[in-house]
Amino acid sequence: DQQVKQNSPSLSVQEGRISILNCDYTNSMFDYFLWYKKYPAEGPTFLISISSIKDKNEDGRFTVFLNKSAKHLSLHIVPSQPGDSAVYFCAASGEGSNSGYALNFGKGTSLLVTP
Amino acid sequence: DTAVSQTPKYLVTQMGNDKSIKCEQNLGHDTMYWYKQDSKKFLKIMFSYNNKELIINETVPNRFSPKSPDKAHLNLHINSLELGDSAVYFCASSQESKGGRGSYGYTFGSGTRLTVV
Numbered sequence: 001d002q003q004v005k006q007n008s009p010s011l012s013v014q015e016g017r018i019s020i021l022n023c024d025y026t027n028s029m030f031d032y033f034l035w036y037k038k039y040p041a042e043g044p045t046f047l048i049s050i051s052s053i054k055d056k057n058e059d060g061r062f063t064v065f066l067n068k069s070a071k072h073l074s075l076h077i078v079p080s081q082p083g084d085s086a087v088y089f090c091a092a093s094g095e096g097s098n099s100g101y102a103l104n105f106g107k108g109t110s111l112l113v114t115p
Numbered sequence: 116d117t118a119v120s121q122t123p124k125y126l127v128t129q130m131g132n133d134k135s136i137k138c139e140q141n142l143g144h145d146t147m148y149w150y151k152q153d154s155k156k157f158l159k160i161m162f163s164y165n166n167k168e169l170i171i172n173e174t175v176p177n178r179f180s181p182k183s184p185d186k187a188h189l190n191l192h193i194n195s196l197e198l199g200d201s202a203v204y205f206c207a208s209s210q211e212s213k214g215g216r217g218s219y220g221y222t223f224g225s226g227t228r229l230t231v232v
Binding site: 002034036041042043044045046049087089091102103104105107108 | 156207
């Protein structure tokens with residue numbers, strides 16, 4: 001039962017443009033959301049997070065938006081750089097979810113930023 | 116000076132064998148996890164330990180047994196390996212059992228690619 005869904009397996013964006021990665025979740029108990037970035041043969045690394053009490057969190061070129069009513073979040077990368085090319089995982093956790101506070105991950109979106 | 120280190124990085128073994136994957140973290144975190152990334156790229160929680168105590172045990176075959184000798188180590192032992200166990204296994208740690216809320220979430224190891232032939 002997949003509670004975090006990333007419906008776009010891949011995305012290609014030109015350098016300098018905006019990359020928008022989307023994520024949907026089904027469990028209304030989730031109240032903390034994170035994005036991870038993963039390069040081949042490496043583990044996921046933390047990128048940015050947002051609590052459900054906020055609807056936006058910004059860190060440099062990365063901004064995460066949360067729409068609780070739609071159970072949707074998105075990651076914006078502006079401007080996109082070739083080094084951003086990686087797989088991006090959306091993750092969520094919350095009290096009362098299936099695995100307590102364990103992070104539930106989506107399947108990831110592979111971002112390719114072309115020069 | 117790796118924060119979360121897993122060994123081995125690659126493991127190829129025959130069906131029916133027993134194997135172990137080791138994980139160590141030097142971050143002083145209280146909680147450690149094992150995740151499995153299957154062929155569909157889905158990262159799924161298997162186990163979680165907080166200060167050597169098992170706090171999450173998802174629906175995983177009992178051929179999989181985690182062992183935590185101390186809070187810096189969480190090893191995964193797998194008995195009677197099957198073809199379907201082939202996957203990448205990630206170890207992770209976080210500051211406390213609440214998923215690292217308010218901090219940086221989890222710190223992951225680089226993964227162990229297990230291939231059962």
